Amino acid sequence: MDLNTARKRLDRWDRQGRSVYTLADLAKLFPEDSPKTLQESIGRLRRFGVLEGVLRGIYVYAQSRRTKADRLEEIAKAMRRGEYSYVSLESALSAYGAISQIPVDRLTIMTTGRKGVYRTPYGTLEFTHTKRPLQELLQRMRDVGRPLKVATPEAAWADLKRVGRNTHLVDTEALLPDGYQAPDREQDIP
Structure with missing residues (x-):
């Protein structure tokens, strides 16, 4: 495969919103005679x-x-x-304003796939496995126009507690629905 053909194909996919590829994706995009030839082509595209x-x-x-x-x-x-994956834990809670510290180079994700931590040039990905049933998972996430769905505030808080993460930085009042006033603590005291 020549360099210009590769750029044209990748440009076309880029205009359609795709810029990240797996090896299997590239094998379909650039059909080669053998896996070795594909690896050589990918190596050449990386060098250039x-x-x-x-x-x-x-x-x-x-x-x-x-x-x-x-x-x-x-x-x-x-x-x-x-697999089903969604942004949750500290990343989602920070986005909702429930944690004052913003994870700049780390994204915390709940997934039905394998757990693991991966460092990339764009930041660190932290996958935490969940065994929740699919129906429950679908109710716990929102589509906010990002590549991954995001946990609802309640789901992110429940996920954080369920996996045993540090909860003392979370402002639980920030997780309350808009317009709801938490009871005054002084009124609770007899």
Whole structure:
């Protein structure tokens, strides 16, 4: 496969919103005679700065015009394709304003797939396995226009407690629905 053909194909996919690929994706995109030829082609594309290897078997189109803001989630989605995964724990709670510390280079994700921590050039991905039934999982996440769905505030809080993470930084009043006033603590005292 020549360099110009590869760029044209990757540009076309980039315009359709795709900039992260697995090895299997590239095998379909660039049909080669053998796995060895495919690896050589990928190596050549990496040397010329067309593809960036971010993890074993995961590649990013380095010349993508898409913003890098969602790149870490796109990588996570490619890594756990076929599994249900959603942003939760500290990452979701921080987005809801329930934790004052913002995880800058780490994304915490609940998944039905394998757990694990992976360091990429775009940040660290931390997958935590969940055994919750699918029907329950679907009720716990929201589609907010990002590559991965995000846990509801209640679900993120429950996930954090369930996996035994540190809860003392969480402002639980920030998790209350809008318009709900928590009872005044002084009124609770007899």
